[in-house]
Amino acid sequence: MFEFLDDQPSDRVVAAVYFAARLIVHRHDMGDFRKALPIQGVDTEPTNQEAELGLQIIEEIVTREKTQDIDGLSAEKASHYVSRLVRLAEDRLLKDLGTTKPGRSREILERWRRDGARPAVQG
């Protein structure tokens, strides 16, 4: 599934997955997903090419699930596909970038857990 992403650069895959994931999360509040476009005038939005790939991802899901639109996707299926896509995007990025020193990311996460945020109000 999603083989059409295999030949794409990892940055583009990440952008397409981000766009597709956003459409899935907002699926109950959107109209026809085929008309969804990146937000204009915001530098961090996917390019039209990346958004096209994102829509292709959704088309493949809709076809596979035999639903009319992503609105018909259950919460369970939505989670399944977003998880799968994010894993794919992470794999592609890590393959391109290489891995970090073993244990480094866990050390950082552990430090962040200890430090917490800088709350203005904590209940």
Next chain:
Amino acid sequence: MPNPLILYSTNSSLAYNVARHYYGDKHYVWCTPFFGLTPLPGGGYNMPASSSPAEIYNAYRRDIASGDMHSAKIQSNRAGILRGSTLMRRAKIIDKTQAQEISQICRDAQLADFKPLIYVIPFDLVSTKLKPVPINKRASPFSAEYILESLPADHFDIICP
């Protein structure tokens, strides 16, 4: 609608920490003047659940409490963090090693690392930096949403209920 006093945004602790430690404490946020779903007296807006900071907060809390690591909300947050890292690398704000770290951090993060935080943003501090989400791109035509692409840490407070 008159200018609001406050904008609200719900973000994961992981996204907050990545921005704090790798992007010079500049944060990318979607925000809105309406915290919850219940219309104010006089009405005038209709906040969709998927855009409401209160509902997003509740969704994170629910998914964390139920141990749902595969929740679409949490996974899509990971996608957003990865997306941010590719843009920041392109902009030379981070280098390849830092991009590696962020990708690996996303992979190794546990549910508790996505604990939701509520950002409280005084409108006047950011009014010139707000990018409104055009009406046909919003989740609902009656909601009010904005994007802040680089929100400095001293322009918002955090609530950890």
